[in-house]
Amino acid sequence: MEKVDVAQIKQMDRDYVLHSWAKQKSVHPKVIEKGEGIFFWDDEGKKYYDMCAQLVYLNVGHSHPKLMEEFKHIGEIPLASPGFATASKASLAKKIIDVAPSNMSKVFFASGGADSNDHAVKIARMVTGRYKIFSRYRSYHGATFGAGNLSGEGRRFTVEPGLPGFIKFDTPYMYREYIHFESQEAMSDYYLDRLNSQIMYEGPEQIAAIFMEPIPGSNGVLVPPKGYLEGVRKLCDNYGILMICDEVMSGFGRTGKMFAVDHFDFEPDMMTFAKGVTCGYSPLGGVIVSREIADYFDDHVLMTGLTYSGHTVSTQIGCVTMDIYNDEHLIEHSAAMGNILAARLEKLRRFDSVGDVRYIGLFAAVELVKDKKTKDPLIAYGMDYGKDKVGLMTKFIGMLSEYGFYTYSHESSVIIAPPLIITEEQINEAMNLFEDVLTHFEKTVLFANPSVMSK
Ligand SMILES: Cc1ncc(COP(=O)(O)O)c(C=O)c1O
Incomplete structure (x- = not known):
């Protein structure tokens, strides 16, 4: 296929591609320039931990050498x-x-x-x-x-x-x-x-x-x-x-x-x-x-x-x-890394906005709430689609992405499902980022202004 530069890709994407589950005007996709293991890099050279394995499918990670060879x-x-x-x-x-x-x-x-x-x-x-x-x-x-x-x-x-x-x-x-x-x-x-x-x-x-x-x-x-x-x-x-x-x-x-x-x-x-x-x-x-x-x-x-x-x-x-x-014994590795992730997820319960953490292997969700006692969800049921996606979850996912932690959410749950090849060190690095974002989010968005809570 002929070479096209990033600007051309973005322009043609805007002009000719329909994106799923979205108002097209609100879609501003980045281009993935490179992927390797649990990481990918966007068109500005920014590196991301792929913490949802794209759409929970990239279990063996990006650019696996055996698949590239095949x-x-x-x-x-x-x-x-x-x-x-x-x-x-x-x-x-x-x-x-x-x-x-x-x-x-x-x-x-x-x-x-x-x-x-x-x-x-x-x-x-x-x-x-x-x-x-x-x-x-x-x-x-x-x-x-x-x-x-x-x-x-x-x-x-x-x-x-x-x-x-x-x-x-x-x-x-x-x-x-x-x-x-x-x-x-x-x-x-x-x-x-x-x-x-x-x-x-x-x-x-x-x-x-x-x-x-x-x-x-x-x-x-x-x-x-x-x-x-x-x-x-x-x-x-x-x-x-x-x-x-x-x-x-x-x-x-x-x-x-x-x-x-x-x-x-x-x-x-x-x-x-x-x-x-x-x-x-x-x-x-x-x-x-x-x-x-x-x-x-x-x-x-x-x-x-x-x-x-x-x-x-x-x-x-x-x-x-x-x-x-x-x-590569990836099923056993997933179980072992699941235990490391579980320990990190349990630690999140200390945050005021974390209502629940659920996990099994490398399949996990963090459910965010406005109030732990009432379990008032961060966004009301059914607000994911059909409305403008500018709610609190969208802000939180955006902040994660800014910090280099790539994932998505559904309702008030953040999905964490990295490639199964992830290491203990990488889980800890990524979850440190997650905690930094949560701290920042609570301080500057969620609990900064009482009017946010009534939305
Ligand atoms: C449990 C489950 N079933 C079916 C599907 C649909 O798969 P596809 O998008 O490949 O059609 C998905 C997609 O995320 C899913 O999570």
Whole structure:
């Protein structure tokens, strides 16, 4: 491709590119000039700690040498449409099944997270002959029409009025629970009872699947109370409903285990994945299905597909990425570095504006509040989209960026999910920056002027 300078890139971007989830006039993107490991540099030479691994996908870090080398070999495996078998597609499917829960047996490849979820919905409907799909309010499953209908948070509003039969239920949210429970198990029982009633009211024999992020990510890393996911599994078994776990964000070592479901005592019927399978070096997603579902399609037509299912380039990149996880022991490293991050996050509780910290592996969120006692959130629910983004969270994220700590927020939670290759020293450096910003933010913005608190 011909060389273009930074000024030209920015001008053409302004003139010709539409950016997601934003009023276009408010978008002033920087250009990434270079990326290496957990760092990247912008067009002014400023260095950033990439503390959200771009959009929680760059698990192996920027410019990983093995992937950069692999790009030189692109084209050696001939391009082939989905009807052909290729070395990369077959090998990657095997590598994924080798690390998936023991009941999993085959992979259907898609292009990214959202369309993987769309295909999982279709598969669930084909296998069960039922049409209703349950998913949760505090969830994000993607922006296509199907995944948009699955999503529970505000980004679903543009696909509404939605598809008939897409039913939402509540996500247990321990920090913001109003009822006092004696234990996490008691909280799980309460939410499972409510879910059970909802299933009854909707007609269990109509429900194809319950769809859930085992640990909702964008919605604030909501680690479930003990026994909850296992309880959902039991409800599914009671009623012949399929349980589908969206591991698009939580999969491939993010939580300190290969998949988030590996932390719990159950196996889903299907899992969807994307991001970490190639770490974004090439787009890829997919649906992993159980032996029973795979067998069903031995004699029934799998009525779904797409031009790039199992795309040669993406699956080739996926194979190398899977080898990197293994060769560099990145899953174990994520668990170990998760402990270092956890210790630093716990220390943040001393700040007046920190309501809660939640973490599992290198998947974490810091929830900010105006008042610790009332838990008044920094921004009200639903203020992320559709309004001008000039609120307190936008200010805080902007300050982090000025200090070289790159991440994003959703509602009042700041996401912290760095590349899994991060070291102890780098975690401490980045979290020192985070504390500096928090101190500065509290002093100069949040508690500086009483009128801020009433906004
Ligand atoms: C849990 C989850 N599912 C699905 C998606 C959608 O993935 P994509 O943007 O690749 O379509 C995301 C994206 O962040 C996600 O976090």
